[in-house]
Amino acid sequence: MLVLVGCGATADSSVGPTPSVVAAPTRAVGEAQAAVTVGGRLRAHDGEPLRAAEFTLHRTGFIEPTAKGTLAEDGSFRVEVEPGIYTISIAAVDHAQLAQTILVERAVEVRGNLGTYGRAEPGEALLLKTELLAADGEPIVAGDKTAARTADGTYLVDLSDRPKHAVKLRYQLQSGSGRTYNGPLADTYESDGGGDYWSVVTIEGRDAIELDLAALPPAGKAAELKWRGEPPEIVAMRAYRDRWRVREARLRDSMSHEDGKLLAPSEGEKAEMAALAAEALAEADAAESDDARMLLRLAHLELFTMYDDDAAVRTRAEWLLGRVDPVDPRLGMFWNVGSTLRRALESADEAFSARVEAWYGRMQANPDPNTALGAIAFLIYPADERSDDARVAELYALTREPRFAGMHTAKTLAQRFDPGRILQRGKPFPGFEFPALAAGGRPITQAEREGKLYLVEFWATWCAPCVGEMPYLHATYAKVNGAGPGEGKDGLRRLGPVERPKIEFVSVSLDESPDDAQAFREAHWSMPWTHAFVGRAGEKEAMERYGFAGVPTAVLVDGAGTIVEVGRALRGERLLPTLERALAPERSSVR
Numbered sequence: 001m002l003v004l005v006g007c008g009a010t011a012d013s014s015v016g017p018t019p020s021v022v023a024a025p026t027r028a029v030g031e032a033q034a035a036v037t038v039g040g041r042l043r044a045h046d047g048e049p050l051r052a053a054e055f056t057l058h059r060t061g062f063i064e065p066t067a068k069g070t071l072a073e074d075g076s077f078r079v080e081v082e083p084g085i086y087t088i089s090i091a092a093v094d095h096a097q098l099a100q101t102i103l104v105e106r107a108v109e110v111r112g113n114l115g116t117y118g119r120a121e122p123g124e125a126l127l128l129k130t131e132l133l134a135a136d137g138e139p140i141v142a143g144d145k146t147a148a149r150t151a152d153g154t155y156l157v158d159l160s161d162r163p164k165h166a167v168k169l170r171y172q173l174q175s176g177s178g179r180t181y182n183g184p185l186a187d188t189y190e191s192d193g194g195g196d197y198w199s200v201v202t203i204e205g206r207d208a209i210e211l212d213l214a215a216l217p218p219a220g221k222a223a224e225l226k227w228r229g230e231p232p233e234i235v236a237m238r239a240y241r242d243r244w245r246v247r248e249a250r251l252r253d254s255m256s257h258e259d260g261k262l263l264a265p266s267e268g269e270k271a272e273m274a275a276l277a278a279e280a281l282a283e284a285d286a287a288e289s290d291d292a293r294m295l296l297r298l299a300h301l302e303l304f305t306m307y308d309d310d311a312a313v314r315t316r317a318e319w320l321l322g323r324v325d326p327v328d329p330r331l332g333m334f335w336n337v338g339s340t341l342r343r344a345l346e347s348a349d350e351a352f353s354a355r356v357e358a359w360y361g362r363m364q365a366n367p368d369p370n371t372a373l374g375a376i377a378f379l380i381y382p383a384d385e386r387s388d389d390a391r392v393a394e395l396y397a398l399t400r401e402p403r404f405a406g407m408h409t410a411k412t413l414a415q416r417f418d419p420g421r422i423l424q425r426g427k428p429f430p431g432f433e434f435p436a437l438a439a440g441g442r443p444i445t446q447a448e449r450e451g452k453l454y455l456v457e458f459w460a461t462w463c464a465p466c467v468g469e470m471p472y473l474h475a476t477y478a479k480v481n482g483a484g485p486g487e488g489k490d491g492l493r494r495l496g497p498v499e500r501p502k503i504e505f506v507s508v509s510l511d512e513s514p515d516d517a518q519a520f521r522e523a524h525w526s527m528p529w530t531h532a533f534v535g536r537a538g539e540k541e542a543m544e545r546y547g548f549a550g551v552p553t554a555v556l557v558d559g560a561g562t563i564v565e566v567g568r569a570l571r572g573e574r575l576l577p578t579l580e581r582a583l584a585p586e587r588s589s590v591r
Contacts, residue, residue, distance in 0.1 A: 038102070039078030040110035042071065044092060045221040047113055052189050052197065054091035060085040060101070060332055061370025061407045085332040085368055089195060090114065093182055094217050097195035098225075099552055100238075101333055115223035119182060119213075124148065126211065127156040127174040129182070132166035133200075140166050143513075144174070147211060160207045169209070170198045184215035233292050235328070244280045248303050251276060259524045261467040270307070277304040294324060302336040310347060317344035321355055325361035332371040338378050345382075363397065364456035373399060373409045380417065385568065392417060398544035414550040415569065422547025423566045429456070429557045430545055434532030437507075437514050444506060444532040451559040453582060454504040455548040455570070458534075458542065458553045460511045461520045466552040469571065470525040476576045477505055477529060480583065503556075503579055505529035510539050510551060556582060 038057060050105045053071040057079060064085065067079040079285040083105050090098040095114040102108055131139045140163055147155035149238040159169065170190065172180035179196065182189055201209055227235065233363050251273055265273065280303070284296035301316055308316065317340055324331070331337065341356050348356070363375035376395050383391040404410045415421055423432065434444040434524035457473070460465040474492045478485055481501040485491035507527060509517040514533045520529050534542045543549060554570035555563055556578070569578045 035080040035082055036104055037080055037107040038067075038088065038109075039076065039107075041074060041076040041346075042092070042098075042110070043075050043113050043455060044111050045095065045116050045217055045223075049073065050095070050114070051093040051507070053090060053095075054191055056089045056091075057081065058087045059370075060087060060368070061373065061409060062407055063285050064407055064410065084149070085329070085370070089189060093189050093193045093197045096181075096223070097179075098223060099195065100227075101213070102227070103230055103234050103333060106229055108227070109245075110225055110227050112222065112225035116219055117175065117177075117179060118215050118220040119175065119216075119219040122155070122213075123372035126213075128157065129172045129180045131198075132162055132203075133168040133170055134165055135167050137168075139170075145171075150210070152161040153212075155211045155216075155354055157209045157211060158207070159209065162203065164354050167202065167204050169201045169203045171201070172196065172198055183211055184213060185209060185211055204366065204445065208537055209227070210383060215323065233289075233295055234333070236287075236292060237295040237299050237333075240284070240296050241303065244276075244300075244303055247276060247280075250275075255571055259467045259470065260461075260520070261464040271497060273304075273307050280304065295330070296336070298331075298334045301340060302334050305336055307342050313340060313343045314502060317341050317352075317356075318322075321359050326359050326375070327366050329366060329368045329371070331363075331366065332368035338374060342378070357494065369403045369407065370409070373407055375406050377413060380413065381568070408549070415547050415549050422545075423553075423555060423563060424464070425563055425565060427563050428561050429555060429563050430547075431561075432456075432546075434508055436533060437509060437517055437533045439514070444508075446561060448558075449506075449559075450561070451502065453502070453556070453564075454505055454506055455579070456506045456508060456555045456557060457570075458508045458546070458548060458551050460509060460551055461516050462511065463551045467524075469552055470527075472572050472575050473505065473527070476524060476579060477501075479576060480579050483528070493525050495528050501529070502583060506532060508532045508534055508542070510534055510536060510542070513535050522548070558582075 011100075037465045040558065042050065042053065050071065053075065055067075055069060055071060056065045057067040059066045059081070064122050066081055069077065069079075071077050071090075071092075081104060084211055085101065087099060088103055088110070092114055093114065096117045098114060100110075126149070128145045128147060130145045131142045134140050145157065147157045150156055152390070157171070162169075171183055172192070173183050174180050180192070182197040183199040185201055187202050188200045190198045190200055192198055194567055203209065251269075252263065255263055255269045255273075258264040277300070281297075281300055284300050285293060287293040287296050297319070301320075305313065305316055320337060320341065324337075341359075345353055345356060356378060360375045360378050364372050366372040366375065376398050380395040383395060396413065399410050399413050415423065429446070431446045432444070433446070436442055457469075459469075461467070474485075474495050477483060477498075478492065478495055480503050481498040483495055483498045485495055505527075506528065507517075509531065511517050511533075514535075517531065517533070546553075546555075552571070554566070554575075556565040556570060558564050564582055565578055568574065
């Protein structure tokens, strides 16, 4: 399987000496913290007032926003929050979403002009995301629509086939980056809840509308913002990360990819990325203080560790354990620490594993709740894999502390480890009747699978780990069901179906459209088994009913509708032996 591979280690990628562990002052867990202000004043790209804009302030790791609202007519907003790490998001008509992670220790203020999205020339056809609305505002028809270019260079949206009771069109322009944002013609604008706006047009008595892209603001205008109130070392770290992220992303996007999601760089591309990483590391090590160097190295790890080979990952891991204080609340601004240590553990001895566990044990006292809960999550999965039920129960009890209430990770851990969870071995799998992926296909029901062993996997084409499972799914399907791969090196990709499989595979797509999954199957992997569609619209309901918080999620179910296995035993190289044991006479041995 081709997945993201690391760049070859170089002498420059090694971690040099750092005098001592750098620790920031911290508050005791649970200590009362006075509220501080987050606010600002934002304008359009040209300094003029914004047409409409809203802000959202999310404390890192929490499901619900801490604060949200619309910007005032002068572009200002102001809220009081307790100190911590937050993501501030600004959505505005005609402008690119602003999303920034900030460390709030005292009042934080942002002022300046927002930027605009880059736009490629659409050519002869402009792709739109559309919804036709009834008089009560409810969608009647939703889907993609193409507007044809006119001789004048505008784009005509044909509405002649709309239902008679459709009175409004809600639309967004689609970009190659996956963003959708408001168009140039609108009677009103509505937030899409994801950082952009819809344009809404009254269409009664109209068979078409004309869109003139020249009426939009200039494309690709950079934001001009000034932030005040954060510690200078955080400001410097963010500037470093943003600057090198642009260069890393530009090079990554030019690398060879497989299946549309997985990086598979050539040796030359690996060397080019290694050189870029070495250049960025040299800049980090040139920082004036130990603390500044630590923060820049953490930012460097976030950007480049995915390209490291095993030796470089181990070197980074040693640096983390020896030079970074696990109770530093600023750790919550970096997301790649856990993945680095997890990779290092794959080939570690007992002594190193014990050091990692002790480091994460200390991290549970981190004042940032997301970091502290992440430490518990890091420790609980290995305990579960080694069947240390007492340790799992001990760690899971910690996740129920009040400070973790309402957090994403707490919900995920509850769905995996709570004694009353939905998905666990020996419990019935909730009944289902999923729509078929193919238009007009028979619904996919649990009743029709009575007496059969089957594997249900919730997945989506936008999910890179889901795509990464494809080689294992196809190889396992072929082995347990006796399917023969096609000819040539890509034979497994073109695997054919088995009429009476010993274990039926049921893939349930959470894509935006069934076409996304069908196109993936045609272009990349055949997935020659049963397919159902829930979609993004049904994602929340499916997650609640079936007790999962993310994809891929796989569940092995027997003919009585009882869950045989769930979780990591059905991922990667573990999938085949797990299913082979399930087919054995004594299926109770499946663990």
